[in-house]
Amino acid sequence: MRHVYLDQYSQISSPLNRLSPIFKVVTFVTVVLFIVLTRPGSFFAFSLYGLLMAVLVLLSRVPVIFILKRSLLVIPFVLAIAAFNLFSSHGGIQLFLSILIKSCMSIVCLILLVATTRFSELLKAFEKLGCPKIITMIMSFMYRYIFVIEDELMKMKQAKESRSVGGSGFFHAKALANMLGTLFIRSYERAEAVYLAMCARGFDGDVKK
Amino acid sequence: MHIPDGFLSPGVWGSAWIFSAGVIGFCVKKTKQILKDRMVPLMGVMSAFIFAAQMLNFPVLGGTSGHLLGGVLAAVLLGPYAAAIVITVVLITQCLIFQDGGLTALGANILNMSFLGAMGGYFIYNILRRTLGGVKGIMTGTAVAAWSSVIIAASACAVELALSGTTPLSVALPVMAFVHMFIGIGEAIITCLVVGFVLRVRPDLIYTKEK
Numbered sequence: 001m002r003h004v005y006l007d008q009y010s011q012i013s014s015p016l017n018r019l020s021p022i023f024k025v026v027t028f029v030t031v032v033l034f035i036v037l038t039r040p041g042s043f044f045a046f047s048l049y050g051l052l053m054a055v056l057v058l059l060s061r062v063p064v065i066f067i068l069k070r071s072l073l074v075i076p077f078v079l080a081i082a083a084f085n086l087f088s089s090h091g092g093i094q095l096f097l098s099i100l101i102k103s104c105m106s107i108v109c110l111i112l113l114v115a116t117t118r119f120s121e122l123l124k125a126f127e128k129l130g131c132p133k134i135i136t137m138i139m140s141f142m143y144r145y146i147f148v149i150e151d152e153l154m155k156m157k158q159a160k161e162s163r164s165v166g167g168s169g170f171f172h173a174k175a176l177a178n179m180l181g182t183l184f185i186r187s188y189e190r191a192e193a194v195y196l197a198m199c200a201r202g203f204d205g206d207v208k209k
Numbered sequence: 210m211h212i213p214d215g216f217l218s219p220g221v222w223g224s225a226w227i228f229s230a231g232v233i234g235f236c237v238k239k240t241k242q243i244l245k246d247r248m249v250p251l252m253g254v255m256s257a258f259i260f261a262a263q264m265l266n267f268p269v270l271g272g273t274s275g276h277l278l279g280g281v282l283a284a285v286l287l288g289p290y291a292a293a294i295v296i297t298v299v300l301i302t303q304c305l306i307f308q309d310g311g312l313t314a315l316g317a318n319i320l321n322m323s324f325l326g327a328m329g330g331y332f333i334y335n336i337l338r339r340t341l342g343g344v345k346g347i348m349t350g351t352a353v354a355a356w357s358s359v360i361i362a363a364s365a366c367a368v369e370l371a372l373s374g375t376t377p378l379s380v381a382l383p384v385m386a387f388v389h390m391f392i393g394i395g396e397a398i399i400t401c402l403v404v405g406f407v408l409r410v411r412p413d414l415i416y417t418k419e420k
Contacts, residue, residue, distance in 0.1 A: 029312065032214060032311075032312050032313065033313070035214070035215070036214050036215055036219075036311075036313050037219060070307075070308065071308070073307060073308075073309075074213070074307065074308050074309055077211065077213070077309070078213045081212065081213065081216060081370070082216075084370065084375075084376040084377075084380055084381045084384070085375050085376055087376070087377050087380040095375060098215075099215045099216055099375060100215075101215075102214060102215030103213040103214055103215040103216070103311065106213070106214035106215060106311055106312065106313075107213070107214070107308045107311075110304070110305065110308045110312060111308060114305055114306060122305070132234075132237070134237055134241075134248075134249065135233075135237075135297075135298065135301075137249045137253075138248075138249055138252045138253045138256065138294070138298050139253075139256075139298055139301065139302065140253070141249060141250055141252070141253020141254065141256075141257075142253045142254075142256040142257045142260065142298055142299075142302060143302070144253070144257075145253060145254045145257035146257045146260055146261065148257070149254070149257045149258055149260075149261045150257075150261045150264070152261075153261050153262075153264070153265065157265070172268055173267055173268060173398065173399070173402065174402055176265060176267055176399075177399055177402030177403045177405075177406060178402070178403075178406045179265070180262050180265065180277070180399075180403045180406075181402075181403045181404075181405075181406030181407050181410065182406070182410075183258060183261065183262065184258055184262075184286065184403065184407060184414075185407065185410060185411050185414065187254050187255065187257070187258040188251075188254075188255070188258075188414060190254055191250050191251045191253075191254035191255065192247075192251075194250045194254065195246075195247050195250045195251065198250060203246065204246060205245070205246030205248075205249070
């Protein structure tokens with residue numbers, strides 16, 4: 001079955017892709033920090049950041065339409081939370097706009113970082129920068145199995161839909177919940193099998209290089 | 210409910226990061242004692258399961274659809290410490306891959322959904338399970354915990370926004386709590402149905418402390 005590949009532009013050759021992942025992580029996190037720490041209302045600084053973003057997008061050679069599509073997925077949620085700012089007592093509109101700009105720019109930053117870096121490289125960089133190894137190990141396992149488990153879920157859903165053609169109401173919800181229950185049991189059993197297979201290959205709680 | 214970047218003040222997101230890092234460190238230690246070297250594959254695959262489960266849309270009243278959040282589901286099935294790790298890993302992945310929830314706000318999101326949502330939810334579940342006992346206890350506990358965990362997490366989110374000085378508490382808290390009272394009903398129904406299914410098919414997979 002088809003999946004959206006998360007790091008689909010990590011293979012293309014662009015100046016941003018060739019940078020070392022650690023350097024990229026440090027730079028992008030610093031940029032996000034600068035954006036977040038800027039005082040609301042300093043629109044001059046925001047336009048400078050906007051320029052920086054434009055340069056980075058060009059350097060990354062990631063299609064602009066991809067970045068737009070990805071940002072459009074989250075921006076409704078950002079807007080929903082930002083709407084609260086309009087009720088703020090001091091400078092509602094200005095605060096609303098500043099926060100919206102900050103969020104959108106941070107989102108573009110993260111999209112660029114993740115789109116141009118392979119996920120495994122990203123995790124390695126996090127680990128070298130002090131993220132606990134156990135977390136990065138779990139995350140790399142998760143990344144590997146998202147596709148497998150998603151596939152299983154999609155197959156179950158397809159099978160269900162071909163039998164019941166849509167369906168609605170409580171019965172439908174119950175069928176979907178049973179599906180999740182089955183998925184949990186299968187995933188748990190898969191995890192046990194994976195663990196045993198790892199043991200058979202000499203796993204002792206640590207992944208060796 | 211995922212807080213994006215730019216909404217929280219440095220003091221709020223900074224302290225949330227420190228607090229969450231401490232909680233996760235403690236949970237990793239506890240889980241390692243229980244699961245030993247099974248921990249990494251099990252937590253990895255379970256995180257992928259919660260991640261996939263969140264993508265399944267359920268029909269809600271009036272033609273809209275919603276999805277499971279999974280904090281209490283993970284806590285009932287895996288126990289509080291493992292659930293906190295699973296939800297944290299899912300949050301980190303969502304932040305990186307979908308930019309759902311900001312990088313600086315990640316600590317606050319972990320605090321709301323892993324600590325208050327999953328561990329807090331387990332606390333409520335455990336009290337009800339103990340007092341009522343048996344299947345009835347598990348199901349009631351799951352329902353109440355799932356409903357309240359959603360509201361607790363949303364209220365915590367509103368409080369953090371207010372502490373950052375960008376949002377008046379008198380607006381954010383009632384709105385967030387009210388909206389999530391309905392989202393919580395969906396969460397409770399789905400969580401109960403899934404837990405009920407597992408209870409019928411593989412009751413040994415429901416987390417008990419004695420195991």
